[in-house]
Amino acid sequence: MSEEGDIILSELDDEELVQQMFDDLYDGLKEEIEEGVNILLERNWAPYDVLTKALVGGMTIVGADFRDGILFVPEVLLAANAMKGGMFILKPLLAETGAPRVGKMVIGTVKGDIHDIGKNLVGMMMEGAGFEVVDLGINNSVDAYLEALEKEDADILGMSALLTTTMPYMKVVIDTMIEQGIRENYIVLVGGAPLNEEFGKAIGADAYCRDAAVAVETAKEWVARKHNSANA
Numbered sequence: 001m002s003e004e005g006d007i008i009l010s011e012l013d014d015e016e017l018v019q020q021m022f023d024d025l026y027d028g029l030k031e032e033i034e035e036g037v038n039i040l041l042e043r044n045w046a047p048y049d050v051l052t053k054a055l056v057g058g059m060t061i062v063g064a065d066f067r068d069g070i071l072f073v074p075e076v077l078l079a080a081n082a083m084k085g086g087m088f089i090l091k092p093l094l095a096e097t098g099a100p101r102v103g104k105m106v107i108g109t110v111k112g113d114i115h116d117i118g119k120n121l122v123g124m125m126m127e128g129a130g131f132e133v134v135d136l137g138i139n140n141s142v143d144a145y146l147e148a149l150e151k152e153d154a155d156i157l158g159m160s161a162l163l164t165t166t167m168p169y170m171k172v173v174i175d176t177m178i179e180q181g182i183r184e185n186y187i188v189l190v191g192g193a194p195l196n197e198e199f200g201k202a203i204g205a206d207a208y209c210r211d212a213a214v215a216v217e218t219a220k221e222w223v224a225r226k227h228n229s230a231n232a
């Protein structure tokens with residue numbers, strides 16, 4: 001049983017526990033986050049709700065204070081590490097749907113960018129929806145993406161960027177695909193906090209995905225569209 005001062009997580013009601021998890025995520029307390037996730041699951045919370053309401057909710061607060069100069073890189077790294085602890089528990093549960101393989105996605109964060117939480121979340125949700133996911137990690141060059149697409153015989157390329165300075169690299173990847181005559185072989189989906197629909201269109205992606213749930217829905221739509229046009 002883990003305690004923080006007087007607080008015993010299992011004695012809190014759901015609302016108090018989620019608030020406490022926001023504080024624990026903010027303080028980068030990985031063990032407490034893991035315990036909180038397990039308690040919510042024991043209370044029959046759906047894994048998706050634990051993810052979005054407790055973990056992503058907490059990270060939104062961290063993000064705002066990072067932006068406002070209240071938190072700095074070391075603290076945010078600790079928060080990210082705590083979030084990953086929670087995500088690790090949820091991952092197999094989100095993937096447990098046993099859905100048939102719907103398609104294969106290669107996903108990675110673009111060159112120069114080391115943010116991976118959002119990308120990991122997208123990968124987890126895609127797996128949960130029955131997609132096979134090949135995660136290339138962070139800091140990916142054009143070559144890394146293109147080699148993986150070919151090697152894995154993927155249907156979808158997913159690219160993530162969290163910095164305004166790295167998001168233009170997505171266009172470099174898509175332009176190279178066009179040059180090599182392979183652009184139409186893949187569905188290209190992009191996402192990340194600084195992007196928007198307009199940017200997605202401007203760089204020639206098939207779609208911009210606001211969040212992980214939208215990424216799953218969009219991927220399903222595009223795969224169905226591709227199958228329909230192949231059978232037409």
Ligand code: B1M
Nearest residue numbers: 063067114115116117118158160163164191192193211212
């Ligand atoms: Co960084 N950082 N960071 N950071 N960091 C941001 C992005 C920033 C907005 C913070 C701020 O100022 N408010 C800012 C960018 C400003 C800008 O570009 N205009 C910023 C900065 C400046 C930096 C550094 C430059 C700071 C520095 O060193 N001075 C540096 C950059 C290093 C580099 O990459 N070269 C840096 C470093 C870091 C940490 C290492 C400390 C850490 C990353 C840890 C990690 O990822 N392992 C970090 C973090 C955690 C953040 C914030 C606080 C949180 C990001 C996050 O994980 N969000 C972030 C502030 C913010 O975004 N509010 C910030 C939670 C995650 C679930 O959301 O990633 O948006 P998100 O993903 C969503 C959607 O966007 C979408 O679905 C996800 C799930 O719903 N999505 C996709 C994402 N990728 C997708 C791909 C798809 C589809 C959908 O493909 C199909």
